[in-house]
Amino acid sequence: MRDHELELIAALVEGRLDDETEARALVGSSAEHLEEYEAQKTAYEALRGAGVAKLTHSERSALHRDVWTVLRRNHTPARHGWYRWVPVTAGVLFVLVGLVAVLGGGGQDAGVFAETAADVDGGSGTSAPADALARDDDGGAGGDSDEGAVVEESTATTMTPFGAPPEEEVAAFYSDQAERIRAGEFTARMETYDAGAENDLHVCLETADLDGYQVVALLDPPDDVDRDDTGAPVLVAVGEGTELADATVAFVDRSDCRLIHLDE
Amino acid sequence: MTTAAQDAQLLARVLEGDHDAFTELMRTHEDRVFSVCLRVMGDREHALDATQETFLTVFRKAGQFKGNAALGTWIYRIAVNTCYDQLRKQGRRRTDPMPEHLDPADYSAEEAIDGASVRPEIQRALDAIPEDFKVAIVLSDIEGLGLGDIAEILRIPVGTVKSRVFRGRRLLAAELGNRSR
Numbered sequence: 001m002r003d004h005e006l007e008l009i010a011a012l013v014e015g016r017l018d019d020e021t022e023a024r025a026l027v028g029s030s031a032e033h034l035e036e037y038e039a040q041k042t043a044y045e046a047l048r049g050a051g052v053a054k055l056t057h058s059e060r061s062a063l064h065r066d067v068w069t070v071l072r073r074n075h076t077p078a079r080h081g082w083y084r085w086v087p088v089t090a091g092v093l094f095v096l097v098g099l100v101a102v103l104g105g106g107g108q109d110a111g112v113f114a115e116t117a118a119d120v121d122g123g124s125g126t127s128a129p130a131d132a133l134a135r136d137d138d139g140g141a142g143g144d145s146d147e148g149a150v151v152e153e154s155t156a157t158t159m160t161p162f163g164a165p166p167e168e169e170v171a172a173f174y175s176d177q178a179e180r181i182r183a184g185e186f187t188a189r190m191e192t193y194d195a196g197a198e199n200d201l202h203v204c205l206e207t208a209d210l211d212g213y214q215v216v217a218l219l220d221p222p223d224d225v226d227r228d229d230t231g232a233p234v235l236v237a238v239g240e241g242t243e244l245a246d247a248t249v250a251f252v253d254r255s256d257c258r259l260i261h262l263d264e
Numbered sequence: 265m266t267t268a269a270q271d272a273q274l275l276a277r278v279l280e281g282d283h284d285a286f287t288e289l290m291r292t293h294e295d296r297v298f299s300v301c302l303r304v305m306g307d308r309e310h311a312l313d314a315t316q317e318t319f320l321t322v323f324r325k326a327g328q329f330k331g332n333a334a335l336g337t338w339i340y341r342i343a344v345n346t347c348y349d350q351l352r353k354q355g356r357r358r359t360d361p362m363p364e365h366l367d368p369a370d371y372s373a374e375e376a377i378d379g380a381s382v383r384p385e386i387q388r389a390l391d392a393i394p395e396d397f398k399v400a401i402v403l404s405d406i407e408g409l410g411l412g413d414i415a416e417i418l419r420i421p422v423g424t425v426k427s428r429v430f431r432g433r434r435l436l437a438a439e440l441g442n443r444s445r
Contacts, residue, residue, distance in 0.1 A: 003423075003426075006426070006430050007426065010426075010429070010430060036434070038437070039433060039434045039437035039438070040430065040433045040434070040437070042433075042436075042437040042440060042441075043401065043405070043432070043433035043434070043436040043437045043440070044405055044433060046383075046386050046389075046436070046440060047386070047401060047402075047405035047406050047436070048405055048406070050303075050383075050386065050406050051406070052295065052296060052299045052406065052407060053295075053298060053299040053302045053303070054295045054298070054299070055294060055295055055298050055312075055315075059298075059308070059312055060294065062312065063290075063294060063298075063312060063315060063316055063319075064287070064290065066316050067290065067316055067319050067320060067323075070316075070320055071320070071323060
């Protein structure tokens with residue numbers, strides 16, 4: 001069968017023809033053409049009836065939660081090797097230069113050194129240029145590659161750091177908050193806890209795999225923590241029936257019900 | 265503003281580290297990506313995994329988008345490649361997909377209706393035909409994309425797309441015929 005005949009039959013099947021006379025004559029011209037028409041029509045109608053599938057509500061939530069979890073986990077570049085010593089070195093340099101300036105009256109030179117030290121320090125932070133977002137340092141083709149587009153964990157450090165503080169700072173913040181919770185210190189924000197939303201919060205805790213926990217307070221996250229909803233508070237939860245002073249304290253992102261920190 | 269301009273603006277925001285922009289990008293394209301992955305992978309769990317991988321790749325490769333094609337076309341291309349990769353990782357081992365009205369189990373009736381479904385026998389027939397033909401007819405006949413767009417997504421000539429679609433339909437019809445006997 002010739003190409004233009006196949007195309008004519010396909011156009012007939014898809015209902016794209018204003019005048020179907022020629023196509024129908026072709027279909028009726030031989031058993032082969034009729035068979036082609038029936039096969040295409042059977043498949044086309046079966047598939048057209050399917051429609052575009054949609055994510056369910058829970059699948060959509062899971063998709064967003066999982067994607068953001070991976071992005072958050074990986075977007076802060078790891079500090080490896082000599083990079084970890086740069087801030088220390090810069091600090092030492094800064095102090096030395098200051099000492100020289102004070103003791104020796106270094107004047108302008110000291111200022112230049114101080115600026116240099118500050119530059120070095122600034123360059124060693126966790127922030128990276130935004131254009132590093134999609135830098136493909138594996139040397140391979142992109143997502144448009146015929147070889148595929150699977151994200152490997154090892155390449156994740158190329159993702160954009162959205163100005164987030166280092167993980168250890170975040171952990172320290174929440175550990176400190178956990179201590180305050182255990183000590184019974186409640187901040188003003190915590191007092192705004194709306195008991196009426198308890199059921200909703202309970203679902204959020206279940207999503208974070210915190211069955212048996214209850215929300216005891218709300219907390220504002222530390223500044224600059226990357227979140228898709230910066231207005232949402234952090235839920236503070238402890239195991240039901242446990243003594244607050246000895247409780248394991250869980251912190252859950254209210255915006256996506258993600259467990260941020262578990263302080264034991 | 266044109267769609268292309270909106271796409272460019274959205275990606276620019278993503279590159280600047282704008283959370284909301286990436287969420288917006290996902291929301292715009294996630295159903296179509298999932299739909300393609302579902303038809304290609306054959307079950308919702310794998311399709312969801314592939315959808316997730318697709319958007320992680322979109323995030324990672326956002327700076328490489330040249331704007332030569334529509335953003336949606338580019339994302340489709342990543343989705344199809346991701347599905348191919350995951351099928352390769354599975355060693356082309358295929359299991360019979362669970363009928364969609366039973367999978368997943370935790371949804372309301374309303375959700376089951378929302379998740380437009382391919383009848384199980386059609387999905388099984390789709391799973392039985394070679395991937396190249398399956399992808400072509402999924403993009404053409406389920407997603408309703410034009411031959412030019414499919415050629416762009418698969419990076420093959422339009423003539424090749426046509427032959428894959430026609431042959432894919434014949435293979436699918438044969439599978440459906442065999443299964444109905």
